[in-house]
Amino acid sequence: MNLLPCLAVGLKEIWAHKFRSLLTMLGIILGVSSLVAMTALVKGMENGMKENLIAMGGLDKVLLEDQQIPPYQQQYADDAVGRTINDVYALRASAPLIRLVSPEMALRGATVSYGDNSVTPSELDGVWSAALDMNLHVLQYGRFFTPLDEQRANSVCVIGTGIRDELFGSPEDLGREIVPLGRIVLINGQPFTIVGMFEHYESERERKAREWAKAHPQPKTNHGVARSRGWGRHGGWAFWRKNYTVYIPLNTMWIRFRSAAGTNNIPDPHLTDIDLKVRDLDQLETSLQQARNVLMITHHGIEDFMFQTQENNVENINAAIHNARMSGGIIAAIGLIVGGIGIMNIMLASITERVREIGIRKAIGATYADVFIQILIESVVIAVIGGLAGLGTSYGMVQALSILSPNENTPQITMPAMLIAFAFSAGVGVLAGLIPAFKAAKLDPIQALRYE
Amino acid sequence: MPLVELRGVSKIYHLGGEEIRALDDVNLDIDAGEFISIIGPSGSGKSTLMHILGCLDTPTRGTICLDGTLIHNATPRQLAAIRNRKIGFVFQFFNLLPKLNVLQNVELPMVYSGLSSRERRERALRALRMVDMENRSKHRPMQLSGGQQQRAAIARALVNDPKIIFADEPTGNLDSHTGEVILELFRKLSHEGRTIALVTHDPEIAAVTPRRIEIRDGRISKVIDPKLAGLDRQLETPASV
Numbered sequence: 196m197n198l199l200p201c202l203a204v205g206l207k208e209i210w211a212h213k214f215r216s217l218l219t220m221l222g223i224i225l226g227v228s229s230l231v232a233m234t235a236l237v238k239g240m241e242n243g244m245k246e247n248l249i250a251m252g253g254l255d256k257v258l259l260e261d262q263q264i265p266p267y268q269q270q271y272a273d274d275a276v277g278r279t280i281n282d283v284y285a286l287r288a289s290a291p292l293i294r295l296v297s298p299e300m301a302l303r304g305a306t307v308s309y310g311d312n313s314v315t316p317s318e319l320d321g322v323w324s325a326a327l328d329m330n331l332h333v334l335q336y337g338r339f340f341t342p343l344d345e346q347r348a349n350s351v352c353v354i355g356t357g358i359r360d361e362l363f364g365s366p367e368d369l370g371r372e373i374v375p376l377g378r379i380v381l382i383n384g385q386p387f388t389i390v391g392m393f394e395h396y397e398s399e400r401e402r403k404a405r406e407w408a409k410a411h412p413q414p415k416t417n418h419g420v421a422r423s424r425g426w427g428r429h430g431g432w433a434f435w436r437k438n439y440t441v442y443i444p445l446n447t448m449w450i451r452f453r454s455a456a457g458t459n460n461i462p463d464p465h466l467t468d469i470d471l472k473v474r475d476l477d478q479l480e481t482s483l484q485q486a487r488n489v490l491m492i493t494h495h496g497i498e499d500f501m502f503q504t505q506e507n508n509v510e511n512i513n514a515a516i517h518n519a520r521m522s523g524g525i526i527a528a529i530g531l532i533v534g535g536i537g538i539m540n541i542m543l544a545s546i547t548e549r550v551r552e553i554g555i556r557k558a559i560g561a562t563y564a565d566v567f568i569q570i571l572i573e574s575v576v577i578a579v580i581g582g583l584a585g586l587g588t589s590y591g592m593v594q595a596l597s598i599l600s601p602n603e604n605t606p607q608i609t610m611p612a613m614l615i616a617f618a619f620s621a622g623v624g625v626l627a628g629l630i631p632a633f634k635a636a637k638l639d640p641i642q643a644l645r646y647e
Numbered sequence: 648m649p650l651v652e653l654r655g656v657s658k659i660y661h662l663g664g665e666e667i668r669a670l671d672d673v674n675l676d677i678d679a680g681e682f683i684s685i686i687g688p689s690g691s692g693k694s695t696l697m698h699i700l701g702c703l704d705t706p707t708r709g710t711i712c713l714d715g716t717l718i719h720n721a722t723p724r725q726l727a728a729i730r731n732r733k734i735g736f737v738f739q740f741f742n743l744l745p746k747l748n749v750l751q752n753v754e755l756p757m758v759y760s761g762l763s764s765r766e767r768r769e770r771a772l773r774a775l776r777m778v779d780m781e782n783r784s785k786h787r788p789m790q791l792s793g794g795q796q797q798r799a800a801i802a803r804a805l806v807n808d809p810k811i812i813f814a815d816e817p818t819g820n821l822d823s824h825t826g827e828v829i830l831e832l833f834r835k836l837s838h839e840g841r842t843i844a845l846v847t848h849d850p851e852i853a854a855v856t857p858r859r860i861e862i863r864d865g866r867i868s869k870v871i872d873p874k875l876a877g878l879d880r881q882l883e884t885p886a887s888v
Contacts, residue, residue: 200758208746209747211746379860551742552744554742555742555743555744556744556755556759557727558701558703558730558736558742559730559731559736559755559756559759559803560727560728560730560731560732560756560759560760560807561731562723562724562727562728562759563723563724563727563729564724565727567758640703640705641698641704644738644742
């Protein structure tokens, strides 16, 4: 017996019991759609995390951080120099595997003001021009710092769009872009000229939301003073941080804000951050060993520093994704198995109803295999139709989940997830059909024909 | 050589340690083209005999040769193929599938013998024409009278051009007039050269066949055979007497 008539019989059987078949399929539909939706949700999370990772400077960025002096070097604690500009020069001179070294000196809790408006930047850093490449900033307007700015400690600054929005108004509110180049703002009371502005950084979801809002203008409601609502509503923390950055030349930072401060009138020469980028990510270990060798000289052999690579972050992200996928996948798989049990149950009921039919089919020449395949195909057809319907439903489910779920990453339905879910549903159909098919196939035709 | 040849066939069931001989050492030949009836009261073993002849069951002992093939120890798969190609069944309760229409019911045996859908259709229509049911081919069994259902069932039995047709109480579920019509149809088919075995408990129905075999307690108790009485020539050519 070829497969086509079997398929027709299966479909007819399903059609003859529409409601029963629908209920049976529901288990598979829900199982498949929850599997796909769950994967989509995790994929959205993954996308968000990766986006954040890149917003923070990309994979090849390595942070040089302070570390507790190891116990066997405790006696040298007073000689520990910490991270200074000497490290930067030494790395630039002697570590060819390090492509980029970016020193940063931060001023915490600074206030930037213009007229009546003021804002506290997420970070106010004195940097070299290397910071542009290091933190993957894109300068949209104006210029970045020149060697002359650095040398003469010019009072210039480059700002993110968030700072612009707070001090001069955002394009969303004003309806036009403001480029405040040449304006003079006060940083902790000292005048600085804005010479450049970064582009607006945003996550994929934020961009879509903004474009949607643009395409569907809402009547503006005015509820008192507009105020900053933090980064929670604006998408990722990493993007918020980037948009609220103010950079000034490193030397300016040192002369204007650091040299006069510090305990006992001794200014603090330590850098807040030294960020590195390696030339070749494949040679990360070697590159870091080279940097370590250089730094061991500048630090007089005292290991008061460590490297923090993004690989750790990537590993963490991957672990988190893996866990989310596993737990969600197992729950969805249990859903599918429950659906499969539903199919098995209904198939068993169905063959009990059809003992006589099976007897007739056997009497006129159906073999064991014919009956087995017929019942198996009916079960698989239910599962496959359920699986296809589930794929359709998963789209709606993803929409529902993206409204309900607290994280701000758009769920993304992936092709492999759909294929796996569909294959799984078909597999469940086969497994669920095996026992009923076996029971039906081994019916004795004489007994079956007598069955009332 | 006869079409069907049974030699020393026994069927023994064990029920609670007790041995029940449903068939006990039965010898029987059926020639091609014969119209034969198997008579016996219920419990006599005639159904068992028909099941064994119809390849639905295998004997405990003895040999069966159908159309030159020994089938008493065939595998279930081989038996299914024999039932499909060489045997046609007509049942008391018609046993049409209620979800299929008449044409599909008649096509069903050919589905299992793997014919193309066009050939299936052609042959099914031809078989329906033989039983004069062509105009009912799109009806469901439930929409037909008992006699029509039985004719559709006969068409199904004929469709694979079997060597032998077994009819198990084919008139048992019909009123006497319709039963007559069905018996007439069998007689017509017999005249066309088909081998038909009628299984019944009713001697009146069995009377339509030239040869009658009576089963009692699992044994052939009586054979009425016009050949043995020298009557066959007379039956075939009554004008010569």
